[in-house]
Amino acid sequence: MIDFKVNGLVIREAETGEYDKLLTILTEKYGKLFVVGKGVKSVRSRHIASTQLFSYASFNLRKKGNYYYITDSDLIENYYDIRNDILKMSLGSFICDVACEVAREGVEEGALLKLTLNTLYAIAKEIRPLEIIRASFELRIASDSGFMPDLTACRCCGNANPQMSCLDIMDGTIICDDCRKNEISATVKDAFYELGIPRPISLISLPVLASMRYIISSKSERFLAFSLDKIEHQMFFDACEKFLLNQLERGFFSLDFYKSLL
Numbered sequence: 001m002i003d004f005k006v007n008g009l010v011i012r013e014a015e016t017g018e019y020d021k022l023l024t025i026l027t028e029k030y031g032k033l034f035v036v037g038k039g040v041k042s043v044r045s046r047h048i049a050s051t052q053l054f055s056y057a058s059f060n061l062r063k064k065g066n067y068y069y070i071t072d073s074d075l076i077e078n079y080y081d082i083r084n085d086i087l088k089m090s091l092g093s094f095i096c097d098v099a100c101e102v103a104r105e106g107v108e109e110g111a112l113l114k115l116t117l118n119t120l121y122a123i124a125k126e127i128r129p130l131e132i133i134r135a136s137f138e139l140r141i142a143s144d145s146g147f148m149p150d151l152t153a154c155r156c157c158g159n160a161n162p163q164m165s166c167l168d169i170m171d172g173t174i175i176c177d178d179c180r181k182n183e184i185s186a187t188v189k190d191a192f193y194e195l196g197i198p199r200p201i202s203l204i205s206l207p208v209l210a211s212m213r214y215i216i217s218s219k220s221e222r223f224l225a226f227s228l229d230k231i232e233h234q235m236f237f238d239a240c241e242k243f244l245l246n247q248l249e250r251g252f253f254s255l256d257f258y259k260s261l262l
């Protein structure tokens, strides 16, 4: 038996038995851990507040076999403003689902934990519109998880600041609109067709491209500190969502539910 103390964010909860829960917690040092909370569903449990989705807490854990058991816990933050609002709660669930999908086990995940906590705080306090927060998180977490797009310049002609371009959502490169329209260029045909099938793309304007460049290169705590005119928003939202879902090769029920509320 090994006892240790760790700060962790509950990113998934499942009920097992009448009073127990199986939690997935995201930690700085050990990535994601699967933790059993014995009796934590009981209203008399002193761990009830620490063992809910979105709870960030200090946990004392005991390892027995392949499982970790909670022996003590202290709540640090419960994101009350998220729990109290159905739209924020559904977006927060999606954020936790994505973090759970990309988090590794048994390795350091400090950057992912920080990004997830910062994003939940931004949602709770609504420091930017929720859709801006979602799209920025989608792009940043994809980028941090090994899928950083190459937004430097058009991959065909090298133009670094095209007024309009396409993000190739499969490989994360950009192609300017001039190259896209130049149908006589064999290079561009190769760029857009693979075995005769068009590759999925997302149209982005120069301001959207600039915002995307900012998000993937800024410090984690500043990743939302950019401005983008409202007229550009839909283009930005589409590109970020498509890019993440394509890289992870899956959809999320929590995302569909959140979008059904908009």
Ligand SMILES: [Zn+2]
Pocket (backbone or CB within 6 Å): 154, 155, 156, 157, 158, 159, 175, 176, 177, 178, 179, 180
């Ligand atoms: Zn070009």
